[in-house]
Amino acid sequence: MIEKSITVKELLKKKGKILDLKIVCSKQSLDRKITVSELNRPGLAITGYLENFRAERVQVIGKGEYSYCLNENSAKLKENLFKMLSFKEIPCVIITGGVKSSKYIIEACKKYNIPLLETKLDTSTLIRELTMFLDDRLAPMTALHGVLVNVYGLGVLIQGDPGVGKSECAIELLKRGHILISDDIVEIKRRMGYILVGKSPSTIKKFMEVRGIGIIDIELLFGIGAIMEQSIIEMQVFLQSSSSVDINKYDRTGLSENKVKILDVEIPSLKIPVTPGRNLAVLIEIASLNQRLKNQGYCAAKKLNEEVIKSMKVR
Structure with missing residues (x-):
């Protein structure tokens, strides 16, 4: 059985235009590898609960998670985001819905060299299209x-x-x-x-x-x-x-x-x-x-x- 992977750089090359993906920071870390086709919505992780956090997956932050970030205490939010993004396995983070990345997400991604991407696509569309692509590329x-x-x-x-x-x-x-x-x-x-x-x-x-x-x-x-x-x-x-x-x-x-x-x-x-x-x-x-x-x-x-x-x- 042949195990496969794809780098974030390859993802951007193959699907960047179709998925309207833009690089926000950590461009030097685009060689990080994506090894699984499943994506992760880190809602609980952003609140500080990291039990069973699937760090090996692409992290997708939609409007639901983003609205929580806007209403959460700044110090607590910063602490939670830095803990969540400290996992070395995270290949990249994608912000959907055309919203701008918060400064704490950018700071954490820069600190841990995690590529941060943005797209105007809504979360469900991005997840559907990206999952289909990754499933085809990464299938055993x-x-x-x-x-x-x-x-x-x-x-x-x-x-x-x-x-x-x-x-x-x-x-x-x-x-x-x-x-x-x-x-x-x-x-x-x-x-x-x-x-x-x-x-x-x-x-x-x-x-x-x-x-x-x-x-x-x-x-x-x-x-x-x-x-x-x-x-x-x-x-x-x-x-x-x-x-x-x-x-x-x-x-x-x-x-x-x-x-x-x-x-x-x-x-x-x-x-x-x-x-x-x-x-x-x-x-x-x-x-x-x-x-x-x-x-x-x-x-x-x-x-x-x-x-x-x-x-x-x-x-």
């Missing part, structure tokens, strides 16, 4: 070998033994109207809400390697509708050569649900034996439709099991 990421295809609206990560036919299976799915996201290498991010999102590395986007043929351009062969920028990954299918495993050991009912963990997120996993004559594309289509039913709360195997048990009780 990994890269896996496989093919990611969107089948009936379900993101299916196809993995398997070397040379088992993953790319060939994906081509058959494309011919049947489904959509390719990535072949060979799938970059996966864990987005907010513990959702896995997969995409293709930019260098190999829309290309596929087929043994015996070489590199093919999916967009030119199948059209622009055959490729997709990214997709939520909701299921893994592992294609396994039947020669390497006893075929009798595979699940025959579907009552047991196997899971695979990617970036600490568990998703349903199926192992499908590859034998001559099996249409893998059709099997993956059926598996995708069946998973969609499971997502809606219906499991055919459990339903049949209940019916069998019910009929046995009647007898």
Whole structure:
């Protein structure tokens, strides 16, 4: 898993104009790193309560906190602000709503070399836009070998033994109207809400390697509708050569649900034996439709099991 960070300087470069961010002080400290996508409203911290204060987050001071600062005793407010901003982990402070930073906030930020920014955007807009940006940039990421295809609206990560036919299976799915996201290498991010999102590395986007043929351009062969920028990954299918495993050991009912963990997120996993004559594309289509039913709360195997048990009780 690749852990990421972004400096305040990079944030200003990427989103400074869009978020209307202006530097007030401590410009020399723009190399401070932002490591989490969540933002913090330090209302309680400004009152002096620092228990469980999330110093590692970007601190956002809105009109609510600002109005408190205007009405608080000056000496007490200064003491609270200096205590709050003494945490070394604070990446930066942002004042929203177009209000001017109080002198105590400026003094504290200067003392502890914390970048102080202002924006005319209201607090909710800034939090929404900045959280989305940071979530994308800082999301935990990994890269896996496989093919990611969107089948009936379900993101299916196809993995398997070397040379088992993953790319060939994906081509058959494309011919049947489904959509390719990535072949060979799938970059996966864990987005907010513990959702896995997969995409293709930019260098190999829309290309596929087929043994015996070489590199093919999916967009030119199948059209622009055959490729997709990214997709939520909701299921893994592992294609396994039947020669390497006893075929009798595979699940025959579907009552047991196997899971695979990617970036600490568990998703349903199926192992499908590859034998001559099996249409893998059709099997993956059926598996995708069946998973969609499971997502809606219906499991055919459990339903049949209940019916069998019910009929046995009647007898």
